[in-house]
Amino acid sequence: MDKFIFFLVLFLLFSCKNEKTNPYIGNWYFDKVVNYDSTKVKFPMSILETEFAPHYNFEILNDSLIDYKQGFYYTISNKVWQAKERHEFLRSYYFLGSKTNYKIDKSNILFFNKFSNSWDTLKINKIWKDTMIIRGYENAFYRLVKKQNNYFDDKSYDAITIYRSPCYGSCPFNSTYIDRKGDLFFKPYSSNTQTNNLQSKLDSAQVKYYFNLFDKIPIQKLKDNYSIQATDSQTNTISFFKNGKIVKTISCYIQSPVDLDKAYSELSFAYQNVKVEFDDEFLFDEKVSLFSFINKDSKFRLKDSESFFLEVALRKGKQVKKEVDPKYTLKFSDWNEVSDISGITTDGRYYKILMKDKTIKIIDIGFNFMEKNPIIKKNREN
Template identity: 30%
Template structure:
C-alpha cells in the first residue's frame, strides 16, 4: 500500500463521518419546537400574557420558520412615518458543526443564530453564549380544522396599533379593510394562491379552535382587542375575543400570517360604500328592549355576506333596527379621515334575511342574503337587555 492510498483510507471515512453527523443533526431538528416556559426556584416569574410573544420555531430540510415572523418598522423616506416591513415567517438556514446560521431576510446576510448545546428526541437546548440558553420541546402534531372561512379583526389601541379587518375563505378569496395605522387604507379584495390559504388555515388548526375559550384578556389597559370568527358552510361556529394577546401561544402564532397577509398580496380597491360600512363602529341588532352586539369580526363577516348578496326591491316587515356600536377599545381621533361616506345614513332595517339601508336625500338599497343571518348564527339568549351605553 502506498503512502498516498493510506492517507485516503484514513481521511475519507472521517469526511464521510462528518457529513453523516451533519445530516443526522439536521434531520433531528426537523419538526416544530416551542420554548419551555418554566419558573425555576429563585427565578423571576415569566412576564404576564400580552407583555411577551411566545417563542417557537420549525425546521424543514432547508427552511426555518419563526412563528412570530420577521417584521420591523422602518421610516418611510417620503412621509417620515413608521412603515411596517414584514418578510414572512420562513427563511433559509444551514448547520455547520453544532452551529445554526440563518439567512437574514432584511439584508440577505448569513447570521449566526445559535449553537446546539443539547439535543434529544423531544428536547432541544440552544445557546448564543455560555450564559444564555433556550430550552425547547418538540410540538406534538395536533390539527383540528372544522372551518372554511376565517375573519380576523383588530381594534387599535392607545397608540398606533393597526386597525384592520380581513376575511379569507377556502376558495382563496380575501376581503380586507385598512381602517387605521396601516397602508393601504380602505376596502380591497383579492384572490390569493392556495399555498398561502392552506398555511393560514393550518396555523389556526394547530391552535385546536374547538378547545379554546371565547374570551381572553390581560389585566392591564390601553391594549388592542383581536377578534376572530370561524365560519363553516356559511355559519358562525365560534368567535374568540382576545384582549392584549392573552390567548394560548398557538393562537398568538396563528395571528402573525393572517394579520400581515395584506402586505404579501396584490389588492384590488373596492368602493367605500358598497355596501355601507360604519367607520370605527360595529353592527348591533336591536329588538324592543333587547340588543345583540356583534364583535368586530362578526360585523365584518356580515359585511362580506351583504357584499356578495343580491340587490332587490322586495318589501318586508322589519324585525330589527341595525344600530352602530362604537369601537371603545380605540380612543384616538379618526385615523382615516380621508375616507368619506358618499351618502349620509338614515337607518338600517332587517328581518334577518333582507337588509334595507336608507339614506338621507338618496334612494334606499335592499340586499337579500338568501338566508336569515340571526337564526343561522345566534340564539335568543345572545340578545341582552339594553344599557344606557347602547
C-alpha cells in the first residue's frame, strides 16, 4: 500500500511538473485579431479572419508532436484543361497528414512543414493560462484560446458522405462515403490523384481513426449552413446517416467549424492513404447532379452529399425480380451525359431502372428512403 501511494505521488508530481514546464500542450483555437492597426496592415480585418486566421488552429499533443489542423499538401500540376483555345494546368493534391514534429525555441513554436521540408515558426508574443497571442501574417496579432473537448458520440450515425464541389480553379472535386462497417467508396470528378471510381474495405483501426475525427464534434449543435459573401470558391457538403435516415446535413462555403473542416478534409483524402480497388459497379460512372424524387404533386430534391448516399445505396443494393409501384420518378442529370440509363421509377425502396437498350433491372436498397427521410419533403434552405 505504501509503495502504491509513493508511486501515485511521483506520478502526480511528474504530471504537474510537465504541465508547468510545457504550457503549450492543449487544443488551441483562433479567437480574434487583436492590436489591429489599419495603417500597418494592408488587408482588412475580414481577410485576416477568413484567409489567415485558420492557420492558427492546432493541438500540441505532447512535448514533440503538433497536430497542425490545416494539414500539409503536396501540389502537382499534371492535368490539362482546354477551354476557348487555351490550355490551363489543373492541380491535384497529395495529403501529407496534419501531425508533425515541433520544438520550442525562445518561446516560439517551430514546427516541421511537411510540404516545404523546412521549419516554420509560430511567433509567440505572449502566453498565459489558456490564452496565446501570436504575431503572424501581415504582422497582425492573433489571439488563440485553449479549449478542452470532452464530447464524444459514436451512436448517433453509422455512415458519412462528403461532397466537394468544383470551384474557379483546381479544388479537389469528388464524393466520399464511409460507414462503420468499413465500407469506403470514392468517386473523383476533377483535380484528384485518381481518375477511377474506387472502393475499399477498411480495417477496424482505420474506421476508428476516421470516425473519431467526427465523433468528437457535436454535429447536432452545428448550423446547417456556413458561408461568407464571396464567389468562385468551393462548397463542401457533409451528411450523417443512421440506418438510412438523414441525421444532419451541413453545407460549408469557405467558412467552416475548425474541427469539421479538418475531419471532412482528411476523409476526402482517405483514398490516398488506404488500400483501394477499382470499382465499376456504380449505376453512373460520372457525377450525378442532385437526385430528385418527383410525383404528380411535388419535387423532393436531395442535397449533393445525400444524393451520393443514395447512389451508394443503389450500388450496394440487390437485384431482384419484383413489380415496382412507380410512386416517384427519380430525376437525375449525368454530368457528362454518357449514362446508359434512360429513366428510374421507385416506391422509395425498389428502383426500376430502364436502360437505353430497353432492358430493365430492379434494385432493392433494403429500406424505403422516402419513408426514412420525411425531412426531404420540408422546405430546406440550400
